[in-house]
Amino acid sequence: MALNPPSNRLWWKEPIHGIELAWIIIAFLWGLFMFFFMIAWHFIGDQNLSTETYRLQPEAFVEKVEAFAEEYQLMDENGEPVEIDGVPVISPPAGGDVYMLGRLWEWWPILELKKDQSYRFHLSSADWQHGFSLQPVNINLSVHPGLEHVLTLTPTETGDYGIVCNEYCGIGHHNMSGLIRVIE
Amino acid sequence: MTTIDHGAISAPVAAVQYRTCPFTGRRIERSAELLIRVNAVAAVLFLALGGLFGLLVALTRWPAVQLLPADWFYLVLTGHGANVLLFWIIFFEIAVLYFASAVVLGSRLAAPKWAWLGFVLMVVGAVMANYAVLHGDSTVMFTSYPPMMAEHWFYLSLIVFAVGALIGVFVFFGTLVVAKNENTYNGSVPLVTFGAITAAIIAVFTLAAGAIILIPTWLWSLGFISGIDTLMYKLVWWGMGHSSQQINVSAHVSIWYAIAAMVVGAKPLSEKVSRFAFLMYILFLQLASAHHLLAEPGLSSTWKIVNTSYMMYLAVMGSMIHGLTVPGAIEAAQRRNGYTRGMFEWLTKAPWGNPAFSGMFMSLVMFGFLGGITGVILGTEQLNVLMHNTIYVPGHFHGTVVAGTTLAFMAMTFLVVPLIFQRDIVLPTLAKWQPYLFGLGAGGISLFMMGAGTLGVPRRHWDLAMTDAGIPYEFAPGAYLMMGLNGMSAILAATGGLLFIVLVVASIFWGPKLDKPGAKLRFPLHDDGAKAVSEYGSEGTFKLPGTIMLVTIFFVSFVLYYFINWKYLSDLWLFN
Ligand code: HEM
Ligand SMILES: [Cu+2]
Ligand SMILES: [Cu+2]
Numbered sequence: 001m002a003l004n005p006p007s008n009r010l011w012w013k014e015p016i017h018g019i020e021l022a023w024i025i026i027a028f029l030w031g032l033f034m035f036f037f038m039i040a041w042h043f044i045g046d047q048n049l050s051t052e053t054y055r056l057q058p059e060a061f062v063e064k065v066e067a068f069a070e071e072y073q074l075m076d077e078n079g080e081p082v083e084i085d086g087v088p089v090i091s092p093p094a095g096g097d098v099y100m101l102g103r104l105w106e107w108w109p110i111l112e113l114k115k116d117q118s119y120r121f122h123l124s125s126a127d128w129q130h131g132f133s134l135q136p137v138n139i140n141l142s143v144h145p146g147l148e149h150v151l152t153l154t155p156t157e158t159g160d161y162g163i164v165c166n167e168y169c170g171i172g173h174h175n176m177s178g179l180i181r182v183i184e
Numbered sequence: 185m186t187t188i189d190h191g192a193i194s195a196p197v198a199a200v201q202y203r204t205c206p207f208t209g210r211r212i213e214r215s216a217e218l219l220i221r222v223n224a225v226a227a228v229l230f231l232a233l234g235g236l237f238g239l240l241v242a243l244t245r246w247p248a249v250q251l252l253p254a255d256w257f258y259l260v261l262t263g264h265g266a267n268v269l270l271f272w273i274i275f276f277e278i279a280v281l282y283f284a285s286a287v288v289l290g291s292r293l294a295a296p297k298w299a300w301l302g303f304v305l306m307v308v309g310a311v312m313a314n315y316a317v318l319h320g321d322s323t324v325m326f327t328s329y330p331p332m333m334a335e336h337w338f339y340l341s342l343i344v345f346a347v348g349a350l351i352g353v354f355v356f357f358g359t360l361v362v363a364k365n366e367n368t369y370n371g372s373v374p375l376v377t378f379g380a381i382t383a384a385i386i387a388v389f390t391l392a393a394g395a396i397i398l399i400p401t402w403l404w405s406l407g408f409i410s411g412i413d414t415l416m417y418k419l420v421w422w423g424m425g426h427s428s429q430q431i432n433v434s435a436h437v438s439i440w441y442a443i444a445a446m447v448v449g450a451k452p453l454s455e456k457v458s459r460f461a462f463l464m465y466i467l468f469l470q471l472a473s474a475h476h477l478l479a480e481p482g483l484s485s486t487w488k489i490v491n492t493s494y495m496m497y498l499a500v501m502g503s504m505i506h507g508l509t510v511p512g513a514i515e516a517a518q519r520r521n522g523y524t525r526g527m528f529e530w531l532t533k534a535p536w537g538n539p540a541f542s543g544m545f546m547s548l549v550m551f552g553f554l555g556g557i558t559g560v561i562l563g564t565e566q567l568n569v570l571m572h573n574t575i576y577v578p579g580h581f582h583g584t585v586v587a588g589t590t591l592a593f594m595a596m597t598f599l600v601v602p603l604i605f606q607r608d609i610v611l612p613t614l615a616k617w618q619p620y621l622f623g624l625g626a627g628g629i630s631l632f633m634m635g636a637g638t639l640g641v642p643r644r645h646w647d648l649a650m651t652d653a654g655i656p657y658e659f660a661p662g663a664y665l666m667m668g669l670n671g672m673s674a675i676l677a678a679t680g681g682l683l684f685i686v687l688v689v690a691s692i693f694w695g696p697k698l699d700k701p702g703a704k705l706r707f708p709l710h711d712d713g714a715k716a717v718s719e720y721g722s723e724g725t726f727k728l729p730g731t732i733m734l735v736t737i738f739f740v741s742f743v744l745y746y747f748i749n750w751k752y753l754s755d756l757w758l759f760n
Contacts, residue, residue: 051484
């Protein structure tokens with residue numbers, strides 16, 4: 001039994017049980033398959049996390065986001081800036097760069113994107129780590145201060161999508177939210 | 185019944201005292217026994233505290249209840265993680281290491297004074313950490329990601345605790361040397377000890393990673409260092425955080441083998457395969473933090489793929505092997521015990537009324553199905569994005585570390601109390617039910633948190649309704665249902681946990697004494713348990729149809745669930 005030394009001192013020379021051998025082979029092949037499938041998805045799949053990342057000062061990122069927001073602020077028919085719950089709505093040109101800033105405790109600004117258009121999506125934090133969690137799509141990314149993560153993002157459905165924070169970021173963590181609106 | 189061996193073997197100080205266990209025939213040394221006792225008691229006390237915190241957290245996350253205010257919620261959650269994952273688990277593991285060396289090998293403990301020092305440091309660290317957390321300025325979660333900063337006490341307490349644990353690990357290694365030199369056993373170490381050695385080797389690696397990251401962080405909190413790189417911190421921190429889970433797995437798998445041996449007389453199918461599977465854990469302990477970093481910026485895909493799989497998932501293979509050999513060994517033993525009818529008589533006629541067995545078997549099943557499969561999914565490069573940092577993650581690890589490790593440790597305690605404390609279990613009817621209550625609750629919290637996570641519910645989050653958020657967001661009604669069911673399961677688990685603590689404490693203090701001649705155990709061991717080392721070793725060739733069926737069901741579930749997640753992934757917005 002497992003609490004006593006093996007009675008056969010040459011236990012490493014014993015034959016392996018057939019069932020065990022079969023299972024080892026299955027587990028091994030399955031492991032290989034799973035390994036290759038991750039690689040394969042880079043070729044056959046449309047969801048692969050970009051690794052394009054730049055180091056910068058958090059303040060420098062905040063400036064970029066503010067400049068971006070000013071440039072592409074959405075205006076209503078009276079020429080007034082559009083806001084939702086006090087947050088400006090930004091409508092960048094399709095295919096361009098868009099910025100999303102995480103800070104205590106909001107995702108800023110609100111983005112209006114077009115369905116089936118690709119955007120270069122820049123994501124970073126002004127202060128602590130945050131968790132970018134796009135809902136109900138369920139895309140979840142870690143966000144670090146000082147690291148600007150750039151991915152090419154293509155919304156595939158229209159509607160209002162919430163962003164919540166899923167990295168604990170202090171007492172207002174559960175109040176941290178944002179919005180991406182996708183239109184035709 | 186204490187027998188004293190005078191000078192039979194060279195002992196450094198005074199005489200080493202041994203007694204012979206009337207139930208297993210093992211020689212048990214006094215100081216080893218004492219240290220196992222104190223570590224086990226400390227473990228159970230921290231489980232009581234941490235479990236209470238867990239219940240409070242779960243009741244707060246039940247939207248209809250939302251028990252605690254936000255600041256207390258985050259504080260208590262930090263305390264929950266630290267008390268259960270670090271203190272309960274590691275105190276118990278030190279007890280397991282002393283058991284697997286001194287008791288299993290019939291040896292004395294190498295350096296009892298050092299072992300006491302380690303114990304005291306661990307207690308000081310654990311108490312200090314609770315002080316720092318309850319004091320309120322260290323609500324940083326037990327992961328304490330910078331640049332969020334805790335009080336310096338908090339980091340220091342973890343360092344002190346880790347040093348204590350490291351001393352315990354070295355006492356274990358020392359004991360192996362003593363046993364070898366004093367020839368207390370013949371041939372190779374038993375499988376259970378082998379598993380414990382695996383755990384201890386990984387522990388050294390783990391505690392080193394912990395020191396590398398916590399010491400600079402501590403200095404940072406004192407103002408000696410200006411900043412900590414956030415990505416580097418996560419990389420090294422998870423070198424501790426994840427490898428310590430591999431210690432848990434090695435420890436609880438050893439316990440599965442130990443309980444199966446003691447309760448149904450199981451022998452490993454083949455020593456070679458089981459040992460090889462343990463070895464996989466050491467050799468292919470992935471660059472352990474990699475699969476915690478799949479959603480981080482700045483790390484290449486190649487790095488992620490290679491380090492989460494080392495090309496072929498060999499550590500996963502190790503667990504899958506144990507997943508066959510443990511039930512296989514039980515099936516073979518039960519067939520030898522005469523339960524040969526059909527595919528499953530061996531299982532239906534197993535000692536389900538013995539809490540050590542039922543706890544162990546449920547731990548085995550839930551670890552595989554709830555914890556194991558989902559762990560592989562979470563650790564797959566692209567799939568991680570689907571549930572990174574959602575409450576799916578705590579769901580997954582309550583499958584591994586609660587339904588798996590904790591349940592196994594509880595099951596083991598029902599053997600440790602009679603054998604090491606020499607007191608029988610009180611209230612046997614309640615004891616019989618304890619594993620089912622806790623197991624069901626733990627399985628429930630695991631499952632329902634995973635369910636909520638697939639609906640996007642964030643982890644470590646006080647208010648699902650997001651009432652005070654700048655821009656409101658409504659989670660699906662299903663998310664509320666899941667969190668409610670989670671709360672109810674938490675009540676079940678907490679009841680099972682409380683019952684466990686009451687039973688253990690009451691048995692230790694008031695249980696019937698077992699050191700009288702002729703005493704009988706309420707939950708008897710298998711007859712083989714009493715026999716001396718005779719013809720133990722690998723199990724011969726038995727047909728194992730039941731086990732084959734179990735692993736087939738497991739494998740099919742694994743493959744199906746794996747592809748379901750790729751299907752979910754392919755429905756997401758496109759990104760690259
Ligand atoms: C009565 C039993 C338990 C209940 C009801 C329970 C419940 C919970 C809940 C609801 C969470 C919070 C998830 C979140 O909001 O992110 C949590 C977190 C956690 N639990 Fe438990 N748990 C229990 C036992 C345990 C045990 C025994 C362990 C470890 C051995 C454990 C380890 C953890 C850890 C590490 C966390 C994560 C803390 C963090 O995110 O910082 N739990 N638990
Ligand atoms: Cu945040
Ligand atoms: Cu947050």
